[in-house]
Amino acid sequence: MSEDNKARIRRRASKGYRRRQLIEATITCIAKKGLNDTTLSDVATLAGLSQGLINLHFETKDNLLRETLLYIQDEYECAWREALEKSVNEPAQRLAALIRADYLPHIMSRDKMAVWFGFWGEVKARPTYQKICREKMEERTALLVSLIEDLIVKGEYENMEAKGIADTLTALADGLWLNVLIGTQKNRTDAEQVMLNYIGQLFVRHRAAFSIKKRGAEAPL
Structure with missing residues (x-):
């Protein structure tokens, strides 16, 4: 060279x-x-x-902010894609991997959660942010619905609607992030446990897939 x-x-x-x-x-x-x-x-x-x-x-500042939003979006997407690649090819295991990616230390840091909520708070005033957030999340949302549909069929669960469950899980995840950010939820592990316990109660025949994995002591956010 x-x-x-x-x-x-x-x-x-x-x-x-x-x-x-x-x-x-x-x-x-x-x-x-x-x-x-x-x-x-x-x-x-x-x-x-x-x-x-x-x-x-x-x-400009606007360009810097836009690139910052794209940066944390791309980091989040890489995290859940990598989690899926490493998971067992079963709907429950893949759903658990997708959900757990939300609680990885480099994803659920206090600074990044504050930044996410800062951008979400501006989506009405700045349509560009809304467009980025919506487009980047569409694939993950579709995948979440698909995994839930597969799990419903495989587990022969009755009277369940995948899109409604996916919307509920998304809203719960946002709420848990906010709770950790403002201190009403102690840490990532507590938030993750709330989420996985809830999913385990929905899909009782696959509850083992949503058990909490043992970890070392968690560092402060």
């Missing part, structure tokens, strides 16, 4: 690193100050970089 090609690769790697550094600083700032009160100066100071670099990579 020529020295020019090596230099271009290094520049691309450096550019990607700086973008991620700025996005992660934005996540921290939003968690502390909210979307509207976060400034480019705040982000630059926290990242230890110049505001000019933010302008170079993102041009």
Whole structure:
């Protein structure tokens, strides 16, 4: 490989690193100050970089916020896809894996939960955020419904409607995240247990798939 090609690769790697550094600083700032009160100066100071670099990579605050939302969306999608790839190919096991991905430490961190709720609170005022959130979640929602349908058929459960159950699980998950964020739920493990216990009560013949896995002591969020 020529020295020019090596230099271009290094520049691309450096550019990607700086973008991620700025996005992660934005996540921290939003968690502390909210979307509207976060400034480019705040982000630059926290990242230890110049505001000019933010302008170079993102041009505007709106672009930086949009890329931050896409970043946490992509991270979340990668987490549940990886969980499914590692799971046993059975509806109950796959449903459990999909649900458990919501409670992974790097997904359910206090800062990221605060950022999620910050963006969700702005979807009415900023349709772009609503579009990103909706489009990114459509595939997961369809998969959730499909897994529930398969489980209903396999377990011969009667009088169950998959879409309604999926909507209930989604609402419960959002509520559990909020409870942990504001402190009414102690931690991720407690929230995960509430969710899995509920699903286990719905699908009693597959309750074992929704048992809580033993873990070490949980670090504070």
